[in-house]
Amino acid sequence: MPAATDLHVVLGAGGAVGGSVVRELVSRGHRVRAVNRSGRVPALHGIEVHQGDITTVVGAKAACAGAEVVYHCAAPAYVRWVEDFPHMTDAVRQGAAAAGAKLVFADNLYMYGPVDGALTEDLPYAARNPKGRTRAAMAEALLAAHRSGELRVALGRASDYYGPGGVNTVVGPTVFAAALGRKTARWVGSLDEPHTLSYLPDIARGLVTLGSDARADGQAWHLPTAPAVTGREFLDLVLAGLGRPGKTAALGRPMQRLIGLFDPTVRALGETWYQRDRPFVSDTSKFTATFGPFATTPHTDAITATLDWFRANPTP
Known part of the structure; x- marks a missing residue:
């Protein structure tokens, strides 16, 4: 069922990226639900705070309910990516899909592996290390869910x-x-x-741009940087x-x-x-060629x- 309200849900809102996205959304006048496990999120007037566990499908569905756009900015501990990140992201995908929401994933550049020259979005996912392969598998799964029509997805990649x-x-x-x-x-x-x-407020502006523009759907984007x-x-x-x-x-x-x-x-x-x-x-020219100038x-x-x-x- 399509989302019916201008509700933007930020998962991992207590973290650096998620907190920056919350502030950017509030500055643009959106309704915001800030979600994390502890319930400690940026202290901003008017946001809805949701304490929940998005590593379960039940928890992810509760966190995403009623959303128009979901920003997946949550991550397990760095040393637990391989074990925990795919399961979390799969639960988030199901939660966003149940809400009829668009899912914007705060991604990074690990999946490409060693590269000669600038990093561009059309590079193969050639990483052979465990964290790189984990990032690649999550990106592939989310884009496959978009192609299947399960939900709309956009990936925003920062360094x-x-x-x-x-x-x-x-x-x-x-x-x-x-x-x-x-x-x-x-x-x-x-x-x-x-x-x-990548500067955190610039990451947030880039992710919110992806969340608000249908041209972002079904693709990965390198977010603009200085x-x-x-x-x-x-x-x-x-x-x-x-x-x-x-x-x-x-x-x-x-x-x-x-x-x-x-x-x-x-x-x-x-x-x-x-x-x-x-x-x-990181080459970010695809982003600016599509969405216009971006003052980093x-x-x-x-x-x-x-x-x-x-x-x-x-x-x-």
């Missing part, structure tokens, strides 16, 4: 993100909190290879935003292996080290906003 609220990311506390605390700000990977970084920068350039911009000198360094492969002996999340980064030892640049946030402005957030929300 490593940063921004207000961005703590579960390699460009989070180890860069911003460390720099603010006069510790060494560490870039994961080579300092001298260009790397696309131009790629090297790790060295990014760290220099962070120090410039602080207005004082600081210490920076790379976390290279040997150190990643050593830390990974004790930290499973750092150990898991080894699967995708090809994203960090060579250029990793310059890294200087985005870094200033992120530093302000980490000042107000210090991390241990």
Whole structure:
């Protein structure tokens, strides 16, 4: 049955991406239901808060009931992607379909595997590592559900993100909190290879664009970002935003292996080290050619906003 109201449901609303999508939707005047397991979501006037477990079909259907668009921004812990992510996403698909809603999935770039040149949406899903294959399988299943007519689907793909609220990311506390605390700000990977970084509010604007435009349906889209920068350039911009000198360094492969002996999340980064030892640049021209100009946030402005957030929300 088609959804009958302008209700936009955000799953994983307590996370960095989901919280950004909630704020973007509210700014556009939509009715918003913010969903996560704990019920802790952005404190914004007028949103409906739903505490629920979307890893079950029953829970996903309850969370999505009455929705016009569902934004799947939820994710299990990084080290549990292979075991838990497909099951969660299958439940979300069924929940959105039962509501007659369009499903927008906050995806990433893992499925392509090592690539020579810029990443484009027409690349094959060539990843051979477990997390990449998991991402590929979820994307294929969702697009197959669209082709079958079960529900409308659009996939929005971002690179490593940063921004207000961005703590579960390699460009989070180890860069911003460390720099603010006069510790060494560490870039994961080579300092001298260009790397696309996605700013959370830009991700949210891109996902909401996909949710509101039928031209997005049945396809994957690389979400617009500011131009790629090297790790060295990014760290220099962070120090410039602080207005004082600081210490920076790379976390290279040997150190990643050593830390990974004790930290499973750092150990898991080894699967995708090809994203960090060579250029990793997302081509977003398909998005802008279809939906028109998109004013991405310059890294200087985005870094200033992120530093302000980490000042107000210090991390241990």
